[in-house]
Amino acid sequence: VARIYGDPPPALNRRAVFVFCADHGVAQQGVSAYPAAVTGQMCRVLATGRAGINTIARVMGARVIAIDIGVDADASFASSACAQSGYTGHCFYERRVRRGTRDLSVEPALLAGEVEAAIQVGHEEAVRHIAELDIVGIGELGIGNTTAAAALTAALLGVDVIRVVGRGTGIDGAGLERKRQVIRRALGRVPGHAPPLDVLAEVGGLEIAGLVGVILATAGAQKAVVLDGFVATAAALVAVTLQPAVRGYLIASHRSPEPGHRVQLRALGLRPLFDLRMRLGEGTGAALAFPTIDAAGSLLREMATFADAGIAAADAT
Amino acid sequence: VARIYGDPPPALNRRAVFVFCADHGVAQQGVSAYPAAVTGQMCRVLATGRAGINTIARVMGARVIAIDIGVDADASFASSACAQSGYTGHCFYERRVRRGTRDLSVEPALLAGEVEAAIQVGHEEAVRHIAELDIVGIGELGIGNTTAAAALTAALLGVDVIRVVGRGTGIDGAGLERKRQVIRRALGRVPGHAPPLDVLAEVGGLEIAGLVGVILATAGAQKAVVLDGFVATAAALVAVTLQPAVRGYLIASHRSPEPGHRVQLRALGLRPLFDLRMRLGEGTGAALAFPTIDAAGSLLREMATFADAGIAAADAT
Numbered sequence: 123v124a125r126i127y128g129d130p131p132p133a134l135n136r137r138a139v140f141v142f143c144a145d146h147g148v149a150q151q152g153v154s155a156y157p158a159a160v161t162g163q164m165c166r167v168l169a170t171g172r173a174g175i176n177t178i179a180r181v182m183g184a185r186v187i188a189i190d191i192g193v194d195a196d197a198s199f200a201s202s203a204c205a206q207s208g209y210t211g212h213c214f215y216e217r218r219v220r221r222g223t224r225d226l227s228v229e230p231a232l233l234a235g236e237v238e239a240a241i242q243v244g245h246e247e248a249v250r251h252i253a254e255l256d257i258v259g260i261g262e263l264g265i266g267n268t269t270a271a272a273a274l275t276a277a278l279l280g281v282d283v284i285r286v287v288g289r290g291t292g293i294d295g296a297g298l299e300r301k302r303q304v305i306r307r308a309l310g311r312v313p314g315h316a317p318p319l320d321v322l323a324e325v326g327g328l329e330i331a332g333l334v335g336v337i338l339a340t341a342g343a344q345k346a347v348v349l350d351g352f353v354a355t356a357a358a359l360v361a362v363t364l365q366p367a368v369r370g371y372l373i374a375s376h377r378s379p380e381p382g383h384r385v386q387l388r389a390l391g392l393r394p395l396f397d398l399r400m401r402l403g404e405g406t407g408a409a410l411a412f413p414t415i416d417a418a419g420s421l422l423r424e425m426a427t428f429a430d431a432g433i434a435a436a437d438a439t
Numbered sequence: 440v441a442r443i444y445g446d447p448p449p450a451l452n453r454r455a456v457f458v459f460c461a462d463h464g465v466a467q468q469g470v471s472a473y474p475a476a477v478t479g480q481m482c483r484v485l486a487t488g489r490a491g492i493n494t495i496a497r498v499m500g501a502r503v504i505a506i507d508i509g510v511d512a513d514a515s516f517a518s519s520a521c522a523q524s525g526y527t528g529h530c531f532y533e534r535r536v537r538r539g540t541r542d543l544s545v546e547p548a549l550l551a552g553e554v555e556a557a558i559q560v561g562h563e564e565a566v567r568h569i570a571e572l573d574i575v576g577i578g579e580l581g582i583g584n585t586t587a588a589a590a591l592t593a594a595l596l597g598v599d600v601i602r603v604v605g606r607g608t609g610i611d612g613a614g615l616e617r618k619r620q621v622i623r624r625a626l627g628r629v630p631g632h633a634p635p636l637d638v639l640a641e642v643g644g645l646e647i648a649g650l651v652g653v654i655l656a657t658a659g660a661q662k663a664v665v666l667d668g669f670v671a672t673a674a675a676l677v678a679v680t681l682q683p684a685v686r687g688y689l690i691a692s693h694r695s696p697e698p699g700h701r702v703q704l705r706a707l708g709l710r711p712l713f714d715l716r717m718r719l720g721e722g723t724g725a726a727l728a729f730p731t732i733d734a735a736g737s738l739l740r741e742m743a744t745f746a747d748a749g750i751a752a753a754d755a756t
Contacts, residue, residue, distance in 0.1 A: 156750070163750050172743040180741075181734040396713040398731075413730045414715075417498040424497075426489040433473070433480050 123419040126346050126371055131419035134346075137184035137412045138251060139259035139405035140336050141168065141175055142244065142329035143199075144192035145222030146266030147231065148308075153269045153301040155293045158222070161265045162195035168263065168404075169199040169214040175261060175404035176212055182409045184259065186212040187251060191243055192328030193264075194222035217243045219328050226270060227304040230311070232323045232331070240328045244335020252343045257412065259348040259375070260336055260357065261405020262329040265291075268380060271356035273305045273325035275382050277312045278359050279389050286382030288352070291401075318363040326360075333357035338364070341371035348408040348415065351378035351401070355386040362390060375411035376400055440736040443663050443688055448736035451663075454501035454729045455568060456576035456722035457653050458485065458492055459561065459646035460516075461509035462539030463583030464548065465625075470586045470618040472608045475539070478582045479512035485580065485721075486516040486531040492578060492721035493529055499726045501576065503529040504568060508560055509645030510581075511539035534560045536645050543587060544621040547628070549640045549648070557645045561652025569660045574729065576665040576692070577653055577674065578722020579646040582608070585697060588673035590622045590642035592699050594629045595676050596706050603699030605669070608718075635680040643677075650674035655681070658688035665725040665732065668695035668718070672703040679707060692728035693717055 123131045143165050149158040167173045168188045179186045190199055200216040219240045223231035232240070248258065268290035275286045287302050308325050316324075322331055334357045340347045341361075349355050349372060361368045374392035377383055379401050387394060395411050428434070440448045460482050466475040484490045485505045496503045507516055521530035536557045540548035549557070565575065585607035592603045604619050625642050633641075639648055651674045657664045658678075666672050666689060678685045691709035694700055696718050704711060712728050745751070 160750050163748055167743045167748045170743075172741065172747075174738060174742050177737045177741040178734045181730055181737050395715065396731075398712065410731055410734060413498055414727055417495045417727060420494045420498050421491060424489065424494040425491050426484045426487075430489075431480055431484045433477050 123415060124422055126344065127419065130423035132256065134256040134416040134419060135183065136254060136256040137182065138187050138255050139175060139179055139184055139261055139409050140247065141186060141188040141261045141263060141405050142332040143188060143190050143263040144328035145194035146264055146270055146327055147223050147225035148227050148269050148304060149266035150225060151227050151300065151304050152297060153304055154265050155291045156265050158194060158265045161263060162193050162197065164263055165190060165193055165199040169201055171212045173404060174402050175406050175409060178406050178409045180210050182412045183210060184409050184412055185210060188212065188214045189247055189332065190216045190218055191240055191332040192219050192222055215247065219243060223327055226273065226308045226325045230324045231270065231326055234319065234323050237319055237323045237326065237331050240331035241335040244332035245339045248336040248339035252340060252345065255345065257346050257348065257415065258336065258340045259350065259405045259408030259412065260333050260354045261350040261403055261408055262333065262353045263404055264327060264329050267327050267329060267353050269301055269305060270325055270327040270330060271353040272382055273308050274321060274330065274356045275359060275386055276305065277309055277316065277321045277325060278318060278363060279385065280314060281385055285385055288380040288382060318360045322360055330357045334360045337361040337368060341368040346373050347371050348373045348375050348411050350375060350405045350408040351403055352380035352383040353403060355383060358390060359386055373415060376407035440732060441739055443661065444736065447740035449573065451573040451733040451736060452500065453571060453573040454499065455504050455572050456492060456496055456501055456578055456726050457564065458503060458505040458578045458580060458722050459649040460505060460507050460580040461645035462511035463581055463587055463644055464540050464542035465544050465586050465621060466583035467542060468544050468617065468621050469614060470621055471582045472610045473582050475511065475582045478580060479510050479514065481580055482507060482510055482516040486518055488529045490721060491719050492723050492726060495723050495726045497527050499729045500527060501726050501729055502527060505529065505531045506564055506649065507533045507535055508557055508649040509536050509539055532564065536560060540644055543590065543625045543642045547641045548587065548643055551640050554636055554640045554643065554648050557648035558652040561649035562656045565653040565656035569657060569662065572662065574663050574665065574732065575653065575657045576667065576722050576725030576729065577650050577671045578667040578720055578725055579650065579670045580721055581644060581646050584644050584646060584670050586618055586622060587642055587644040587647060588670040589699055590625050591638060591647065591673045592676060592703055593622065594626055594633065594638045594642060595635060595680060596702065597631060598702055602702055605697040605699060635677045639677055647674045651677045654678040654685060658685040663690050664688050665690045665692050665728050667692060667722045667725040668720055669697035669700040670720060672700060675707060676703055690732060693724035
């Protein structure tokens with residue numbers, strides 16, 4: 123905290139979680155325990171402020187800024203006005219780049235231009251809010267997105283699929299094997315050491331690209347980005363590969379039970395603050411971490427040192 | 440949380456940490472990296488609201504209720520009025536039972552009547568505040584108190600000294616060996632399966648006894664007691680041995696690096712929420728846990744279920 127904000131750091135009271143929402147063509151391959159329609163249904167819940175992240179953010183004194191960057195639904199979830207009250211409350215913006223990605227198991231998920239557009243949306247939304255925020259959490263919502271995140275992680279880190287594929291929303295054993303096969307097939311199209319934006323186009327997702335934009339903009343504003351779980355940390359891998367200096371602005375909140383999250387965190391050199399076996403996503407882990415991060419900085423700002431209090435160790439008296 | 444408060448549980452906004460402060464005669468045996476005078480010096484810091492717990496409690500929206508139950512100092516740290524503002528702020532009460540314990544390495548630390556009086560002080564202070572609190576954290580301050588806590592833990596659980604003695608405030612290797620010898624000598628006076636109040640008299644501390652009273656009173660009021668580290672959890676072992684039903688009201692906040700904390704938590708069947716390698720005491724870990732505990736309950740109260748949102752799993756559609 124001191125490295126990012128200076129010593130002593132300011133209070134980090136103005137908190138928000140960006141939740142990027144999008145669909146994935148690969149969901150049609152049966153890689154999730156839930157049908158793709160659940161993304162839109164959960165967006166409706168987010169828009170009414172009754173999702174898990176809304177609840178946790180209220181307790182943590184954080185605002186929820188949700189963005190539909192590519193949900194495959196006829197309905198719009200945008201709120202005409204943001205239901206804000208001080209630094210809690212929620213907004214839902216519609217910034218669709220396209221309705222879901224293509225099925226990454228058979229073709230590139232996104233065109234290069236779509237990747238750029240999605241990163242731009244994330245960058246713009248972060249820049250639009252960052253002046254009135256002290257700290258930013260990032261989360262996501264999208265059926266099928268642990269498949270994209272696993273493929274991205276395997277490709278960017280050059281690790282085997284088996285180490286980064288987990289049960290996501292809770293798929294069964296047969297589904298897990300299907301998920302691995304789908305990812306192996308997709309990775310066949312990705313050469314080793316491919317540039318990160320190429321990998322994002324081949325096997326990524328719109329919400330992941332949007333989060334890359336949020337990370338770049340927030341780090342650019344010299345404020346901390348609090349990562350949520352496996353999907354958000356996949357975005358961090360892309361951002362750090364693009365701009366290594368971003369690494370210094372990342373804080374890992376919790377460790378997800380997804381096996382690939384441990385691999386990502388190790389690669390980024392981050393130690394998560396807690397492990398509560400949470401696997402909800404939506405930025406819930408990031409929101410939980412805000413008070414702890416703020417408290418760390420507050421110790422440098424407010425706590426009396428032993429020198430202040432005139433206290434010396436036994437062997438010095 | 441639901442088991443303690445009902446489902447759905449109420450918001451847990453009215454939070455306080457009780458910090459009991461006392462000295463230990465055994466400190467003269469060189470079992471701490473700091474001289475006994477530091478207890479009083481740190482009480483002065485607590486009374487001015489500049490200790491670690493004051494800082495963290497402010498961020499977590501919690502009040503600090505500090506009680507001098509046996510500091511060996513000429514000065515009084517009591518505040519004439521409490522510096523309160525809503526549910527943050529701090530109080531310091533003087534309720535000395537005696538000025539420090541006797542040296543447990545050579546004689547019983549406390550008389551039976553002193554143990555009873557200290558438990559009574561804790562009980563009274565908790566009862567006095569509990570109606571205006573939703574949740575209570577417990578912490579302590581006292582040079583030498585990990586020695587007392589280790590001796591208590593070894594005696595109550597019947598485990599070897601080597602498993603429960605750690606470096607406390609950071610004593611060196613020779614000091615650690617001295618600490619073990621001191622505890623072994625003291626435990627020679629404690630028969631196996633001695634009643635918990637007898638163990639508390641032989642090798643306990645005034646702040647530990649006070650915390651036993653807080654735990655009993657808070658559990659009696661059917662509210663959660665959030666444990667801090669090794670010393671606070673020693674008090675929990677005593678309370679649960681006295682009244683097994685108390686167990687259901689305990690929440691472990693963090694895991695301390697003190698090796699004996701792991702042994703205590705296992706005996707109590709508690710899983711700590713986090714492990715940040717904190718070893719400050721004062722209830723700092725307990726305070727950090729308040730928002731997470733409150734958030735857990737808020738999910739039951741506010742979050743839409745899949746049934747609410749009309750969402751079904753893939754294999755059910």
